[in-house]
Amino acid sequence: GIQVEQSPPDLILQEGANSTLRCNFSDSVNNLQWFHQNPWGQLINLFYIPSGTKQNGRLSATTVATERYSLLYISSSQTTDSGVYFCAVATGTASKLTFGTGTRLQVTL
Amino acid sequence: DAGVTQSPTHLIKTRGQQVTLRCSPKSGHDTVSWYQQALGQGPQFIFQYYEEEERQRGNFPDRFSGHQFPNYSSELNVNALLLGDSALYLCASSLGDFQYFGAGTRLSVL
Helix, strand or coil, X not given: CCCEEEECCEEEEECCCCEEEEEEECCCCCEEEEEEECCXXXXXXXXXXXXXXXXXXXXXXXXXXXXXXXXEEECCCCHHHCXXXXXXXXXXXXXXXXXCCCEEEEXXX | CCCCEEECCEEEECCCCCEEEEEECCCCCCEEEEEEECCCCXXXXXEEEECXXXXXXXXXXXXXXXXXXXXCCEEEEECCCCHHHCXXXXXXXXXXXXXXXXXXXXXXXX
């Protein structure tokens, strides 16, 4: 099956700093979603981005499908950005999502 | 518009027991998927239901079964619980590719 790798596994930032999270995948995808999982376990949709670039406030994402990677940018980080960020992909006619191992982000004051 | 709702939020069972988890999809969504998330890991796909049929299944034993009702809500049943079944169980609904997740049910098996 498809492999999804995320880096870095852990990230500690001071409030106000910027960061880039990376997701590499091993096959062509027709679905790619970025999620933020808060400390209570809720998976919050950030982006549906199988290709191209999108922005939503301080967050933006870019997927280069031909090179099989996606990037999530967080600017001017806030303590509420803390949590685990997951990239998840689906391939072919299958709609099941395969998740990466996540990036654990901690934003400190 | 209510999102994806799951019940119960927390559950404690003992080894060998059976458990049923419930999921109501987002309004208008006809497809429900279930995922298991062990501590410190990403969610793993269990199965997906569409039109009351299991459409896809991940690498989980037959102890895991499900059902989808005509109103698109769904249940996940786990028989003969093992300690290793302790996890956060997440339900996602979709209409097309984009999946929305519920808050999950945290199952502890003692």
